[in-house]
Amino acid sequence: MGKKTAIIHSAIEVFQEQGIEKTKISDIVKRAGIAQGTFYLYFPSKLSLMPAIAEVMVMKTIEIVKQTVDDEATYPKQFEQMVEAIFEVNKEYYEILAVIYSGLASTEHIREWESVYAPFYEWISEKLEAAKIAGAVRQSIKPDRTAKIIIGLIESTAEQVFLYAQHDESEADRQKEEVLDFMSHALHFQTVKG
Amino acid sequence: MGKKTAIIHSAIEVFQEQGIEKTKISDIVKRAGIAQGTFYLYFPSKLSLMPAIAEVMVMKTIEIVKQTVDDEATYPKQFEQMVEAIFEVNKEYYEILAVIYSGLASTEHIREWESVYAPFYEWISEKLEAAKIAGAVRQSIKPDRTAKIIIGLIESTAEQVFLYAQHDESEADRQKEEVLDFMSHALHFQTVKG
């Protein structure tokens, strides 16, 4: 594993354990097993880590979503699995995700956000396109735009539950069901196989 | 205007101008026209400002939404106006809103988030309840839960457009339409007067 990757993964771990504010560069490099100065060979500053971490987290989310979604299942089922997966990731990583949001928001790196999310948007968009062709969803949706809306919808709901609320398991389940229901009607799901 | 209010409004302005990270207490008190020490008579710490600011911003949002929504209009129209209003607020205050999200997320004050948003959730919830009784929306929605989902949906979409994307006016309009369309189908709007 390259030193750059080692730094990113070390940072994710330390951030998750003690929060971004309390994390010193020295903590990150210590866990990564490299010298303090080496950090600056790969990242010009502490904040410049954020986009790299964000990218890793988004890629991880995409991976989990892809693993969870069964391409052979009906489209409604697939979108249900997608909600399931995103809630799962948010439950596991809500702290580090909050850190990324605040980290990206508080720096000059906001512009990179779009490119970080791009592959996720794209995947959903293609899925919607296929579902549309299959007649499984409302024909009037615009896949590109709806993809962004759906991700925002699911993630904001998951955040509300896991980050800001009491992290109540059954509450999470009920809200997950409601958002799936909301989405089902929004997309006019028809039971057609994927 | 009391000194406490002066501090909050001064902080909102300074945060908006230079970002939360770069803002010092001394900047805030300077603009508020008070002494350094006076700050601590009203707030125990710098971070304790955040919930107060968040509250002001949410109240401002509610106020604008209430002003924009015409209680006499049909429910679909009212929800359209609501989307309109929330997009408007996000366009104007996207920077300070990002600051609030990150400010709240990075502190111990996350717990207060729910109570800050409570009045907004409640207002939407009541609106949904009324619409439901009037038969203007799908009967299967749960107003409480759907209120949270709707706010998350609209705000996350607005954020994507104004904070992370290129702040493109026409792009914002198209995405606004799409989210309204999405919501309309999700709620099964029927044209019934408010």
Added chain:
Amino acid sequence: MGKKTAIIHSAIEVFQEQGIEKTKISDIVKRAGIAQGTFYLYFPSKLSLMPAIAEVMVMKTIEIVKQTVDDEATYPKQFEQMVEAIFEVNKEYYEILAVIYSGLASTEHIREWESVYAPFYEWISEKLEAAKIAGAVRQSIKPDRTAKIIIGLIESTAEQVFLYAQHDESEADRQKEEVLDFMSHALHFQTVKG
């Protein structure tokens, strides 16, 4: 004694003891008996101390020169005393003087040098003027210009002896005599009382 003065005098002492490069702000404030942050209430940076120190040292030099020079003595005698005094100061403070030169030279503060030296130039200039009127020195000298030349002459010679050479006592005496001789002829000393 004000805190600012305390800082300057503490710095002079510490610089003299351990050199400018090795001196930390923490050393200076420790000796001055104040907190680290207090330093920055009075000086924006470490280097900005230099002009203040230089001024104190030049004032100290002027003071010693004035004390040593007997206004009642003949002019040649007075200039002899002046050389004597400047050599004395350089012998005592050659380290701190070197520090000032390098400190001033290596910063943006060079411009302040002239104003720091101004009172010294002026005093010598007046002395030359009086000597000229009294017919004790060559009539063709221009007091203003010659004052600068004389100070440069004496100080550079003293520096050569105390800073760069082996700090040899008798060597210093002989070079002092030679520079006085040099100056006497340059000024065409006539024995006239001051």
Added chain:
Amino acid sequence: MGKKTAIIHSAIEVFQEQGIEKTKISDIVKRAGIAQGTFYLYFPSKLSLMPAIAEVMVMKTIEIVKQTVDDEATYPKQFEQMVEAIFEVNKEYYEILAVIYSGLASTEHIREWESVYAPFYEWISEKLEAAKIAGAVRQSIKPDRTAKIIIGLIESTAEQVFLYAQHDESEADRQKEEVLDFMSHALHFQTVKG
């Protein structure tokens, strides 16, 4: 050109452009076109560069002085040319000269100063000796001592003008004349051919 020479000349350029304090070894090697580690094959440390640079600068000064001084001219003319040349060098290189002074002064390398200047002292001393034998200058001067005094005199005056003052061209000329006049009287110039 050997790598050692390349390093020295690169350093002189970079020092002149950005000052000694801000210059990193990496800047020097980059311009010299060699690797970081190669520097240490030729110089044991950063500071050990200083005497080498000083030597180059002093040699350059001597060379220019020798070129400017016409051995066939009368001695007074020759000394005038010498002043001219030294002022010229100081005008051109005042920044790097200041750097050398401070660089040498702030290190352990002060001791080397004398040996660096030795050839310059010697050349002037011989010139004075010859002038003395020719009866062109005062017989009471001691060539060795006076050589040092003269160099200090001219260089300190040039520095005052070019480094610390406003770098005013006509001011420089007038001060140059005054120092020449001062020197002429100090040496009791007689017009005798060189």
Added chain:
DNA sequence: AATGAATGAGTATTCATTCAT
């Protein structure tokens, strides 16, 4: 309640130097 001078803990960053290749 208000002031603002004083505090001092806390850390990101730099860069001369090393050393395995």
Added chain:
DNA sequence: AATGAATGAATACTCATTCAT
């Protein structure tokens, strides 16, 4: 001789908070 990635010690400066007035 040459390289340049890696090292890690070292410190100026910031700024939230305190407290005597």
